[in-house]
Amino acid sequence: MAGANLLALIDDIATLLDDVAMMSKMAAKKTAGVLGDDLALNANQVQGVKPDREIPVVWAVAKGSFINKLILVPAALLISAFVPVLITVLLVLGGLYLCFEGAEKVLHRFLPHADSAEEADERLNNLADASIDLVQMEKDKIKGAIRTDFILSAEIVVITLGSLQGADLTTQILVLSGLSIAFTIGVYGLVAGIVKMDDLGLYLLRKSLTGGYNSAQRIGGRFLLTAAPILMKVLSFVGTIAMFLVGGGILTHSIPFLHHLAESVTQLIPQIALILSIAADGIAGLIAGTIIAFALAIFNKVRQ
Numbered sequence: 178m179a180g181a182n183l184l185a186l187i188d189d190i191a192t193l194l195d196d197v198a199m200m201s202k203m204a205a206k207k208t209a210g211v212l213g214d215d216l217a218l219n220a221n222q223v224q225g226v227k228p229d230r231e232i233p234v235v236w237a238v239a240k241g242s243f244i245n246k247l248i249l250v251p252a253a254l255l256i257s258a259f260v261p262v263l264i265t266v267l268l269v270l271g272g273l274y275l276c277f278e279g280a281e282k283v284l285h286r287f288l289p290h291a292d293s294a295e296e297a298d299e300r301l302n303n304l305a306d307a308s309i310d311l312v313q314m315e316k317d318k319i320k321g322a323i324r325t326d327f328i329l330s331a332e333i334v335v336i337t338l339g340s341l342q343g344a345d346l347t348t349q350i351l352v353l354s355g356l357s358i359a360f361t362i363g364v365y366g367l368v369a370g371i372v373k374m375d376d377l378g379l380y381l382l383r384k385s386l387t388g389g390y391n392s393a394q395r396i397g398g399r400f401l402l403t404a405a406p407i408l409m410k411v412l413s414f415v416g417t418i419a420m421f422l423v424g425g426g427i428l429t430h431s432i433p434f435l436h437h438l439a440e441s442v443t444q445l446i447p448q449i450a451l452i453l454s455i456a457a458d459g460i461a462g463l464i465a466g467t468i469i470a471f472a473l474a475i476f477n478k479v480r481q
Contacts, residue, residue, distance in 0.1 A: 192444035239365035241323030246357040268339040272427030278468030378402035425462025
């Protein structure tokens with residue numbers, strides 16, 4: 178009898194873990210856009226910090242991110258337990274924010290704005306200016322990064338919880354907690370690696386002047402120095418596209434009118450229904466984000 182109970186318990190645990198793994202994979206796919214943007218944004222946040230302070234700054238922001246999730250995860254679970262309809266509302270708001278953020282990046286690139294080269298020169302001047310309090314500047318940068326992380330973490334938690342609707346509370350807790358920890362470690366671990374790519378490349382180039390494997394070290398060093406800025410640009414581009422796809426996908430799945438419209442588009446050519454579905458999500462996200470961006474711009478002008 179005891180053996181049968183033990184086997185039943187093991188079977189229940191295995192089923193639970195299987196459900197957690199399946200839902201974690203599904204939730205991770207839906208949050209890919211936010212994670213891409215989170216990664217690129219946090220790597221950009223470290224710009225303007227002295228090289229020897231990059232890792233401490235990343236670590237400080239990572240600790241702030243863990244605290245953010247300690248607040249957000251229980252709050253989201255309480256909302257899901259007592260006001261579940263609010264999850265859909267928050268999901269749509271998060272999707273709209275993603276679309277707006279993506280549209281703002283696109284508009285910022287193609288519409289007149291302050292030259293980014295001037296901003297980079299200003300950061301360099303701040304580092305060289307002895308009158309600038311670098312400690313305070315670093316603290317302000319960390320606080321700003323943690324505030325930004327709070328918004329992105331809230332989106333990740335809400336999107337993840339939205340994909341777990343219908344699951345039992347234990348599964349929701351395990352998936353949400355596990356993904357929150359994994360995402361934080363993964364994102365900030367990659368950020369630390371990205372911001373140190375150029376330092377590693379420079380180290381290899383210097384090392385190639387003496388010792389063995391000079392050619393390999395020289396090639397590796399040049400590759401890392403060249404790849405670091407390219408990787409930042411690719412991350413930013415992919416993150417922007419993914420924001421439209423994820424944000425638009427949330428809207429087309431949560432708003433009945435858009436859902437029926439997207440379904441009718443995918444049925445036009447059944448052979449490429451998946452491609453049409455992705456395109457419909459992206460277009461919906463781009464349109465929604467552009468409308469919000471222009472509406473806010475008009476509102477700010479009127480208010481001024």
